[in-house]
Amino acid sequence: MSGKKWVSGRSYSVRLVLFIGAAFLLLLSGCGGVKSVQVPDAGQTKPALVTVERQTSEGIVIGEENAATNTNSWKAIPYAKPPIGTLRWRAPQPAEKRSQPLQTDKFCQICPQYIDHDRNPATAQVVLGNEDCLYLNIWSPKNATGKLPVFFWIHGGGNSIQWPLLSLQDGGVLANRGNMVVITVNYRLGHMGFLSHPALKTGDAAGDSGNFAILDLIAALKWVQANIKNFGGDPGNVTVAGESAGGQNVFCLVSSPMANGLFHRAISESGVIRPSTSQEGATHINGILAKLMVKEGKAADEKAAASMLASMPAQDVEAYMRSKTPQDFLEMYPEGKAAGMIRFPTAFGDGKVLPVDFYAALDSGNYNKVPMIMGTNKEEVKLFLRAYPPFAGWRQDQSLFKEPAKMEFYDLAAKYMSDSWKVMAVDQPARIMRDNEGQPFIFTYQFMWGAGGAKNNVINPPLNIILGACHAMEIDFVFGTEKASLGAVAFNDKNKPGRVALSNAMMDYWSQFAWTGNPNKDKSGLPKWSPWSNIQGFPKTLLLDADMESAKITMGRSELTQGIIETALKAEPRQKDVRPLYDASPYKRR
Numbered sequence: 001m002s003g004k005k006w007v008s009g010r011s012y013s014v015r016l017v018l019f020i021g022a023a024f025l026l027l028l029s030g031c032g033g034v035k036s037v038q039v040p041d042a043g044q045t046k047p048a049l050v051t052v053e054r055q056t057s058e059g060i061v062i063g064e065e066n067a068a069t070n071t072n073s074w075k076a077i078p079y080a081k082p083p084i085g086t087l088r089w090r091a092p093q094p095a096e097k098r099s100q101p102l103q104t105d106k107f108c109q110i111c112p113q114y115i116d117h118d119r120n121p122a123t124a125q126v127v128l129g130n131e132d133c134l135y136l137n138i139w140s141p142k143n144a145t146g147k148l149p150v151f152f153w154i155h156g157g158g159n160s161i162q163w164p165l166l167s168l169q170d171g172g173v174l175a176n177r178g179n180m181v182v183i184t185v186n187y188r189l190g191h192m193g194f195l196s197h198p199a200l201k202t203g204d205a206a207g208d209s210g211n212f213a214i215l216d217l218i219a220a221l222k223w224v225q226a227n228i229k230n231f232g233g234d235p236g237n238v239t240v241a242g243e244s245a246g247g248q249n250v251f252c253l254v255s256s257p258m259a260n261g262l263f264h265r266a267i268s269e270s271g272v273i274r275p276s277t278s279q280e281g282a283t284h285i286n287g288i289l290a291k292l293m294v295k296e297g298k299a300a301d302e303k304a305a306a307s308m309l310a311s312m313p314a315q316d317v318e319a320y321m322r323s324k325t326p327q328d329f330l331e332m333y334p335e336g337k338a339a340g341m342i343r344f345p346t347a348f349g350d351g352k353v354l355p356v357d358f359y360a361a362l363d364s365g366n367y368n369k370v371p372m373i374m375g376t377n378k379e380e381v382k383l384f385l386r387a388y389p390p391f392a393g394w395r396q397d398q399s400l401f402k403e404p405a406k407m408e409f410y411d412l413a414a415k416y417m418s419d420s421w422k423v424m425a426v427d428q429p430a431r432i433m434r435d436n437e438g439q440p441f442i443f444t445y446q447f448m449w450g451a452g453g454a455k456n457n458v459i460n461p462p463l464n465i466i467l468g469a470c471h472a473m474e475i476d477f478v479f480g481t482e483k484a485s486l487g488a489v490a491f492n493d494k495n496k497p498g499r500v501a502l503s504n505a506m507m508d509y510w511s512q513f514a515w516t517g518n519p520n521k522d523k524s525g526l527p528k529w530s531p532w533s534n535i536q537g538f539p540k541t542l543l544l545d546a547d548m549e550s551a552k553i554t555m556g557r558s559e560l561t562q563g564i565i566e567t568a569l570k571a572e573p574r575q576k577d578v579r580p581l582y583d584a585s586p587y588k589r590r
Helices: 012-029 172-178 212-231 245-255 278-295 302-311 314-322 326-330 334-339 358-364 391-396 404-434 475-479 496-516 562-570 575-584
Strands: 051-056 059-066 071-078 113-115 126-128 135-141 148-154 181-185 233-243 265-269 372-377 442-447 541-546 551-556
Touching: 051 071, 051 212, 071 172, 126 326, 135 172, 135 212, 148 172, 148 212, 148 245, 148 496, 172 181, 172 475, 172 496, 181 212, 212 233, 212 245, 233 245, 233 496, 245 265, 245 358, 265 496, 278 302, 278 314, 278 326, 358 404, 372 404, 391 404, 404 442, 404 562, 404 575, 475 496, 496 541, 496 551, 562 575
Parallel strands: 148 181, 148 233, 233 265, 265 372, 372 442, 442 541
Antiparallel strands: 051 059, 059 071, 071 135, 113 126, 135 181, 541 551
């Protein structure tokens, strides 16, 4: 980000150009991956680096002290062998032992993905990264002794990009305030992370699942079990947490029999469950292979390529796939060049890594029952809806901000689609799981800061209209950071007192939950967060909001269902406008 602030009085067009150029592609592609280098002023003496050593199963790692957050950190610790060569599309293998200490003061490379390399919206995004990317990062309070809870963060990005970039996601503030060990983890993305195809099967049930990203996370959690004690953490108190695709992956871990006992609490922020079948995975990747064959001149068209594939021996199909780079696969997705994320099947119900039927597992109680936090943001879809027609055009010609009818349409579409997201990510799984015997408390939230469109003034216009309380807006609040996520564009000096108060409250809730499985702490001064109740009229969801000066946190008692939304939509005066967008939304159970 350029560090520029929004200045009232400038035209909407100027602000939109700045926002689109500096933020939109960043938001959807992880453009922070190009590291900036800060050069000290002439004559400035850089403080001497204070190093800290810890022993791991593979050897000594050398991290550093962070005076600003009163923590120690270790970056890019390998938790598995590089998944390259014959280990591509295989279950991760334990990291190799090292005879020499490993310097761990720099983040590893990102996994292969589309990224906005030049922050220029006029140019296409490119593929960067390295398949050798199975590393994790640790922040621990300085002089940590005893058994501290472990907060294991799984990044979002549609399982195809890393967003926010872990190089921006400093875990030190949260580790220090919550007095816990914070971990962020890389895992395989795109077709390196999820690929189900018969030609790759070896007889290893886990590897044959195609759920390589989930297996990576399980491997990282096993590494945590074996090593985190040496960093001040308690292997018996691990909280898995994630946002967006990271939240989906949290649900995957909750459902996975292979993850049993590796974690003890779970937090899903805006995580929706969209399981796929192995057949869907194979059909999709065969389509991609057909496109590749046409591009290379091996077939006249995709129909001919599909016929060729069907007649090829399995070993030849495997050899063809292995001859391709991650970039070869990614370039078959035109949306990646524009938006970063690609659309492809994930979370294969294989019966080994993940249940064949996710919802049947929830219904039957056959999953890892741990205390949970689930939540969404009030206006989740605005991050994506702003690029949909007709809104993208109205945004560019500024009519979205000038014509009340267009603004109303935008807000209504966001409301119904975001409500549906909440049902899928929070209300429906919470109700199902709380009906099961032995399920500990589930705490749900809705993040409200910035919601309300033009009526809300905590975010400067036009961002209060086009973003509001959108997807990913809560991440900086959870980590106490200023611009790892959307704070880079939404935060300013005027809204600082209120948002900092809300951020502190959220860090306190999240860390107390990591400590005890209950976000409430005696004498904290925070409103009580009641657990979800299936009884009508009883507390359901904590509403997290703030004005310019202070946090505004209350308990809500309403529950949404798909039926309630459908009833409201039928009575909606602008149903004909909203219905097509709502019906096409991927954020509801079908």
